[in-house]
Amino acid sequence: MPAGPERSALVGRVMGPEGPCVVTVRGGRLIDITARVATVRDLAEYDDPAGFVRDCDGPDLGSLADIAACTPVESRRPETPRLLSPIDLQPIKAAGVTFVVSLMERVIEERCRGDATLADRVREQIAGHIGTDLAALQPGSVETARLKELLVAEGWWSQYLEVGLGPDAEIFTKSAPLASVGTATDIGVHPRSTWNNPEPEVVLLISSAGRAVGACLGNDVNLRDFEGRSALLLTAAKDNNASAAVGPFVRLFDDTFDLDTVRKLTVTLQVRGTDGFTLRAESSMAEISRDPDDLIRQLMGRHHQYPDGVVLFLGTMFAPVQDRAEPGLGFTHHIDDLVTISAPALGGLTNRVRTSDNCEPWQFGTADLFRNLARRGLL
Template identity: 65%
Template structure:
């Protein structure tokens, strides 16, 4: 969905490409996995999608999915323990609310029990002998939700407008809330791996044992 360190968190702006006229949020559960492909926790995610771009060609999937601020994760990572685990993910009901500055309101949900592939199978497909993630990874599991409410002219369906407030929620994973802007107006992504290394060096942490 996005390069390492490029996702945004709770309260940040999420971006849709300014050339897109048909786009939508995708409320999802996100699994957090260690370098060995073991799932250690879960969070909520919003996989902002450009439907008009994705629908033109599978070759444009990267353009449809990976734009500035188009991946949101939060509001926290809930680690697996005796009280919360993969079975809770499998049973999760993920709610989506969109509240527009124009008064438009949309409310929907995604039932994880209805997804076609088990979350553990998706993890196995993501990491293994053919593809490794030495620092671990966050895996969006997909959604059963597709917006059908018209926003504007009848039959044209839903699309985001700047200022939309998007809430993705689930009882055991909290509420992830973001406000929509365009990807060119969202704060630019500047904190990459080199910035992380400089930050750690400035704090004297590169020599610390991990």
Template identity: 60%
Template sequence: MPDDADAVLVGRAWSPAARGPSVVVVRGDELVDVTQTFPTVRDLCEQEDPAAAARDASGPVLGDVADVLANTATVVRTDERPWLLAPVDLQVLKAAGVTFTASMVERVIEERAGGDHREAARVRRELAAAALGADISRIVPGSAEATRVKEYLTEHGLWSQYLEVGIGPDAEIFTKGPVLSAVGTGAAVGVLADSSWNNPEPEVALVIQSSGRAVGATLGNDVNLRDIEGRSALLLGRAKDNNASCALGPFIRLFDDAFTMDDVRTMSVQLEIRGTDGFRLEGVSAMEEIARDPEDLVSQLVGRHHQYPDGVVLMLGTMFAPVVDRDLAGGGFTHRLGDVVTISAAPLGALVNVVDHSEECPPWTFGVRDLMTALADRGVL
């Protein structure tokens, strides 16, 4: 849970009694079911002041936070008791890529290595020798200096489509997955069985209402299949959008006087990976090092050029691109089945998932029609 007891936290939990998801607000040690007032998280986030609306909402207690969290992990879940889901519902799932210099350089390496993790080590040495990244980290995307760097790198055969979105005027923003397809904390998170080079991407995700105003934040894992994307950027959909490949949670922390966009800008996101083989890896993404301001990314996503009537979630990108060797020298990092991935930030809590093949993760079966049917059966639509 977040380190601030006054945090306004909202989310979703599966209610066995209602045979569907409930919108919940954390109140002390309890989860309060506010579905009668706000049938969807989207409805709550569309309020003029979502944090105040969440504080004022009333309803029955669904369960103790600790008990619901304990029942959330897939391996110990009891279907007769509530468990947490991804904290968003009707919002579109989007992600921004190449927003940190460290990950931008790694995307260049993926591309030049053609998705081959063995070749990546050689390319990494080549680019380090060319000092790629040393000066780019200080460049403002879309600036005159960025244009000059582009011309220089093009001249020397080092320009890449990833540098285009990293320091060019337009951000890379893509659809991470369909509405309702995200998994929550405690769930299995998926990588394709035929991927041999992949990693988690720990990120802050903004929750944005239809007006284009960000109203809160949560944690996200934008799982990435580096070998598939490295073969061709046109395979981004296959690399990014698979069963259980998007994790969000545990809750949305709504913006209020105690938690604002400035807190997002200065947040540190920690990553820990623990393998069944005894492997352990830790990393940190410092939001202060992001190349594009979160508000700029939001404005590139929502505006007169594109609307989202039910709101949108935007993962802001990560600087984490692990290069530590897990198995063979020069082989870099890739997931193994059973890896426990913990993404945490003091103001947002922790998102914990266990890695499995997407093909073996519980299939996504509860769609928009099912949600509408469940809410209609409860008489809240």
């Protein structure tokens, strides 16, 4: 659970016996507010979503602990609700290479052509040509333009340096509406991937007017071998069954938690494998190279509208360089890894790693949601 005042406005979703429900959390209990607001998309459009949620009441669905315990596939009971991703109709977008360390790793993937055995050698070459102190460079500035000219002349400019240091951010479609998974369930990596990693990130909930109204945690599961072979494989690397985890709840912005709070968050990643391997890393939002407001402006405006709002993964500074097996091969997932992404203000998002073909199929789409809500008299 997120740490903070008891009156923090949290919103999530569960699958109940009759269908999906929008819920809030009070005293460790999940309160069904679907009769007041049928979708999280609609909630995000209110002038004061946090105030609206605090004023909502509804049926008590049970304790969060009990419902979380019944969320994994093997633990479900038909009569007990289970946690879902806390977002619904919003397209899921993601910003890439917004931190210097992740920028360097993308360049390494490109130079390695997705071959993990070459990573250490290429890392040394890049340090010699580019250096490692890029944090002071402002994307789109005169200084970065001069650096680009130098690196182009030396044959070391990269498409990743372009989006990391140039004027235009990389913002791509991570997944479709209703395709993300929540906490306490499986996340998927493509069965043919042999070099992959989690990406711990902060995710913004944004209204159709371009206003950030809340935040949660996300895991932008990534296939380094696919994207490293070709940037045109970005969709194959990023968008697979259960490859976007979001949760555990969206914390709505109010006078105790806002975008300035997000700018100061530290996100912690922990991976625990059945082989005894453990990994712990941190990602500090204070080191992001592009401000969240800038990313929102580049994502949407007069040039691109999102009538159902949008959610945006803000990027990660996690660099998966810790060797797991042979020296120099860095990190890659093993089946049944337990991945926990946490921040005190946002709680913890925990998922188990499986191949995407062995994760629960995505079978409940937008048409299913609206048919269900109509049948329940909630539209």
